[in-house]
Amino acid sequence: DAGVIQSPRHEVTEMGQEVTLRCKPISGHDYLFWYRQTMMRGLELLIYFNNNVPIDDSGMPEDRFSAKMPNASFSTLKIQPSEPRDSAVYFCASIGGGFGDLLYGYTFGSGTRLTVV
């Protein structure tokens, strides 16, 4: 497996524009997580899905953020409208649903570095 795939790797956009970040989890993994990382706040969990269903979105900063998982192999995180304070690195991670999958922990993607100017 190629691992967790995120795109794009870098995104620069103007304030007010819509931004869509994409993630392909590892095939067969039941859980998908979106994280945001900044120097000030560290690693923050935004939302996670189990079997394509959003379970906990309490970490989503505000209504400008939305996430979907239309099928087991694809998820998006959308920011509309974007603001400079959304500048961060956004990570996607996945893990299988069996207890034995805990042996391997989460697999993280390489992240999307978002800059809103």
Add this chain to the structure above:
Amino acid sequence: GEDVEQSLFLSVREGDSSVINCTYTDSSSTYLYWYKQEPGAGLQLLTYIFSNMDMKQDQRLTVLLNKKDKHLSLRIADTQTGDSAIYFCAFSGARPGNAGNMLTFGGGTRLMVKP
């Protein structure tokens, strides 16, 4: 829920040993992990330890678990400049009100290795 604390920074000289510490509150975790994040990259699993173990050694890495004090540490022997990274401890266990394979991460310790 799990509260996890790590110191923010650690600076060592090349060749010295590094010890990165983590304290936690929830003792029910089965797996305890150390992740490494190199500049510009995602987090990668470095090693893990079962909760019924006190120590695990893997080449230059030694993980120590003190369940009584709820303290997890990662020792890197003969630290190299390539070890410069952010190190995260993480713990398995369900978040309150939810089930499943959830991990809780510490805030990360930035290790700087000076030549």
